Amino acid sequence: MTERFIRGLAKLKWVVLIAWLAIAVAAMLGLPDLQAIVRKTEQKFIPADSESVEAKQIMAQIDPKTTTKSSAIIVYSRDAGLTGQDHEWLKGKAAALSELAGKDGIKSVQSAYGTPELATKFRSKDGTTEMVIVGFERADNDAMTLEAVDKLADDVLGAPAGSKVSLTGSAPIGKDFQESSEEGLAKTELLTVGLVLVILLIVFRSPIAPFIPLITIGISLLITRGLVAFATNYGMTVSSFTESFLIAVLFGAGTDYCILLIQRFREELKFTDDKVEALVRTMRTVGKTVAFSASTVFVAFFLIGFAQFGLYQSAVGVSIGVAVTLIAGITLTPALLMIFGKDTFWPSKVKSGQGHGESKLWRGMASLAARRPVAVLLVTVILLAPLTLLFHGKRSFDDLAEINPSFGSVQGFRQVEHAFGSGEVFPVSIALTSSESMRTPEALAALESASASLSKINGVKEVRSAVRPLGEKLADLTVTNQLTKTADAIGQMKYGVDKIGNGLTSASDSIVNGQSEMNQLTAGLRTMASRTKEAKQGLDHVYQGLQSASNGASKVAGGLSQSSQLSSSMAADLQKLLKAHPELKDDAAMKQLLGKQQGLTDGLSQLSKGALTVAQSFKQINPSVSKVSGGLGQLAEGQSQAADGTAKLGTGLSRLTAGLKDGAKGLTDISMGLTSVKEAEQAIGDSQIPGWNLPKAALDSPELQQALDYYIAKDGRTAKLDVVLSVNPYSPEALVTVDQLRSMLKQSLNGSAIRAPKVYVSGTSAQIEELKDISRSDFVRTGSFVLIGIFIVLMILLRSILAPLYVLLSLGFNYLVTMGIVEFIFVKLAGKPGLSWSASFFVFLIIVALGVDYSIFLMARFKEEYRPGGISYAMSKAMSTTGGVIISAAVIMGGTFAALMLSGVNTLLQIGAGIVIGLVLYSTVFMGLVVPALANLIGEANWWPFRKREAVQVQDAMGSQEEKSPRLAKQT
Structure with missing residues (x-):
């Protein structure tokens, strides 16, 4: 920084002040509002090419009309159980x-009153809680969604007395997170300004000096906010952390730079009454130190812009703030010093020999580090190394932990967690694609098999898919259920078959027993027919005899008597046949025979009567004899036919008997086979072998088609599954479960009817799993960039390679010790599942970027005081003069970040605690012992490979510097 520029700055001090004020006003009025932009920015920062983002895009294609981008859940509860009035109100x-x-x-509304089949999904089993899910057209952070959430909150006011109504879900949780962050930011701003003011009053013991850094940093912050907001138009990423870090870093680092300038200005004033000359000397010495200190912070935060993860990138805005603060520090702060002059330190008066003074404590530590550098290093490492072992890298991804527990979204989530289960609010959604349609029985069977496999994974409560729309398998379509029903039907069939078989066997036996009687009947009929013919012939002779002689009357009477006996015998035989074989009653031949037999009986009866009166009147007998003769002829013919019929019937009965025996044997075999089938079906049912069978009729049913339309695209090539976890979606167990879901689904679909399946997992737990991997890899990548960038800046400043190396090593060791202490406090003592997942990165970034400032303060003065061969003296001088400045700077920096601990945001609490611990350790133990010990141990090699040229330049410059600086001449 040239002397001409500094003197010109001193002359134009009021112009500089007015110009900065004008720029600040213009930034406030003309540039965008950073907080408004942050409010509309998505805070998840998942890369566009990540699996979860692709999954959402794929699932949106299934049914764009019903797909929602965010949601809110109305959680209605009553401790004693919901009443009828509650249901009516909610309905x-x-x-x-x-x-x-x-x-x-608002895009959709789902409740127990819209679809009765889903009522159980919206009402808890204990009857205390009911949900209504409202889907929104736009993302959580969209202005329309935020307005809809506000309107929804107003709509649910006025619930029946004694009930509780809360809003939870992605949109309310996101909104509450933003409000919680803004509340924390407001607290941080007030606390930061208050702490810095108090610390500056203590440091300077003046009511005027503190306002120089406050004015400088205040104006810088106003301008920076506008510039960062404007830069978002060109792709810069911001988050809820951006403003918090801007406030902390600018007030911390910026105040440190101002303190360094003010203290050096005070130190120079003891050698001259000319404030312009004192300013020139100040800017010529520590102005360079401030520039390099700010450069390391700028480089660190600028390189964050090369991170792949959006939340890390959101810290890049701090680099703009550091650049603005640096420019203000080397222009506005000197202008203010010129305006106030020695009155800056009022009521104290700067006298010769005063200034910041030298610290005896730091001089003593410098002496110890110079005399026993190895011992100092060994003792420090032995004492601090065990603390690094406390750092296990346990991280928590619970977004709810970032929100005040009194917020409605947190209370609603806890109520759903209690009544329905942890995973009900944020299920895991899986997108599944195939090269062919999945709307086929075979593909749906494969989907059912996959759903069954997923449901058996530990941590899974239920799986909802096209074949399990209610989270449970469709019993009517399972093979086990169908086999059970088949087995029951087979059992009934077997019973009927056995009964028929028994009947056939009995019938066969009866027929065999009656067959001999049938043979006797046939023989009797044939005898009857023969005798009837003989009777007819006799009647014919009687008739002839009656015509010729009356003496034939006695013969006729005897013949009639014989015929009557024969007819009675035949009738008895027929009755026996009918009793033995009732089935013959319906036989046509038998009916005809019976009719003729009856006619014969009647005729013989009449003939018998006529025989008694034959003697009285032959004229009357002759017609009767003629009639009987004709009847006997018909009877003889009928008897012959009956005999032929009974013969044929006997043959048929023989064949029927053989058939019935064969049928009975076949039915016995069938019965035995049915028994075996039933036993096999029962065994399959008992073993619960997974299986699924979808008949064509079931596939075309309206109920299944509705489920298919919800879970599978019209072309059948895209499907989704919703997996409700039984564990908290933010927990480490949920992350393990997500990985198992992905692996199990791929394994289950391998070789199935679903062709070329591809699996994409989404949801809160899936995003957390991605955050875990992305943040870890980006930490290593970006952290390496930061270390390399700072190393280059230190190498240029110190003109050395070794000195920057051990400075960075000390910062790395300090970080590990710090994180070990922080994790012990929050995880071991406070019982947290882990540190907030982003805390370790930001603690590293800020400790390295800001902690290196103290190294620069010390090493720059060390380099300034160095003379060849005077390592110990130079370090002692540097420590005694800058030790107080380092402590003051650390206290202020620690104070600004301590304000984050009171923000109410869990992540900021842990970051603030980590930075306070890290800065305190580094500014005392490492700056007071470790770095000086390393510098003394390395000796002249501190300036390798520039040592010789540096020594020549120092020797050549000593004379001219002693002439220009009375202070330097006195020290020399």
Whole structure:
């Protein structure tokens, strides 16, 4: 920095002040509002090519009309159980919201009153809680969604007395997170300004000096906010952490730079009453130190812009703030010093020999490090190394921990967690693609098999898919259920078959027994027919005899008597046949025979009567004899036919008997086979072998088609599954479960009817799993960039390679010790599952970027005081003069970050605690002992490979510097 520039700055001090004020006003009025932009920015920062983002895009294609981008859950509860009044009230609200679908950002409403089959999914089993899910058209952070959430909160007011109504879900949680962050930011701003003011009053013991850094940093912050907000138009990423870090870093580092300038200005004033000359000397010496200190911070935060992870990138805005603060520090701060002059330190008066003074404590530590450098290093390492072992890298991804527990979204989530389960609010969604349609029985069977496999994984409560729309398998379509029903039907069939078989066997036996009787009947009929013919012939002779002689009357009477006996015998035989074989009653031949037999009986009866009166009148007998003769002829013919019929019947019965025996044997075999089948079916049912069978009729049913339309695209090539976890979606167990879900689904679909399947997992737990991997890899990558950038800046400043190396090593060791202490406090003592997942990165970044400032303060003065062969003296002088400045700077920096601990945001609490611990350790133990010991141990090699040229330059410059600086001449 040239002397001409500094003197010109001193002359134009009021112009500089007015110019900065004007720029600040212009930034406030003309540049965008950073907080408003942060409020509209997505805070997840998942890369666009990540699996979870692809999964959302794929699932949106299934049914764009019903796909929502965010949601809110109305959680209605009553400790003693919901009443009828509660249900009526909630039913009315659900109906009113349903009418708003398609308006004001609301896309869908799901409740127990819309689909009765889903009622159990919206009502808890204990009857204390009920949910209504409202889907939104736009993302959580969209202005329309935020307005819809506010309106929804107003709509659910006025619930029946004694009930509780809360809003949770992605949109309310995101909104509450933003509000919680803004509340924390407001607290941080006030606390930071208050702490810095108090610390500056203590350091300077003046009411005027503190306002120089406050004015410088205040104006820088106003301008920076506008510039960062404007830069978002060109792709710069911001987050809820951006403003918090801007406030902490600018007030911390900026105040440190101002303190360094003010203290050096005070130190120079003891050698001259000319404030311009004192300013020139100040800027010529520590102005360079401030520039390099700010450069390391700028480089560190600028390189964050090369991170792949958006949340890390959001810290790049701090680099703009550091650049603005540096420019203000080397222009506005000197202008203010010129305006106030020696009155800066009022009521104290700067006298010759005063200034910042030298610290006896730091001189004593410098002496110890110079005399026993190895012992100092060994003792320090032995004492601090065990603390690094406390750092296991345990991280927590619980977003709810970042929100005040009194917020409605947190209370609603806890109520759902208690009544329904941890995973009900944020299920894991899986997108599945195939090269062919999955709307086929075979593909759906494969999907059912995969769903069954997923449901058996530890940490899974239920799986909802096209074949399990309610989270449970469809019993009517399972093979086990169908086999059970088949087995029951087979059992009934077997019973019928056995009964028929028994009947056939009995019938066969009866027929065999009656067959001999049938043979006797046939023989009797044939005898009857023969005798009937003989009777007819006799009647014919009787008739002839009656015509010729009356003496034939006695013969006729005897013949009639014989015929009567024969007819009675035949009738008895027929009755026996009918009793033995009732089935013959319906036989046509038998009916005809019976009719003729009856006619014969009647005729013989009449003939018998006529025989008694034959003597009285032959004229009357002759017609009767003629009639009987004709009847006997017909009877003889009928008897012959009956005999032929009974013969044929006997043959048929023989064949029927053989057939019945064969049928009975076949039915016995069938019965035995059915028994075996039933036993096999029962065994399959008992073993619960997974299986699924989808008949064509079931596939075309309206109920299944509705489920298919919800879970599978029209072309059948895209499907989704919703997995409800039984563990907290933010927990480490959930991350393990997500990985198992992905692996199990791929394994289950391998070789199935679903062709070329591809699996994409989304949801809160899946995003956390991605955050875990992305943040870890980006930490290593970006952290390496930061270390390399700082090393280059230190190498240029110190003109050395070794000195920057051990400075960075000391910073790395300090970071590990710090994180060990922080993890012990929050995880071991406070019982947290882990540190906030982003805390370790930002603690590293800020400790390295800001802690290196103290190294620069010390090493720059060390380099300034160095003379060839005077390592110990130079370090002692540097420590005694800058030790107080380092402590003051560390206290201020620690104070600004301590304000983050009171923000109410868990991550900022841990970051603030880590930075305070790290800065305190580094500014005392490492700056007071470790770095000086390393510098003394290395000796002249501190300036390798520039040592010789540096020595020549120092020797050549000593004379001219002693002439220009009375202070330097006195020291020399």
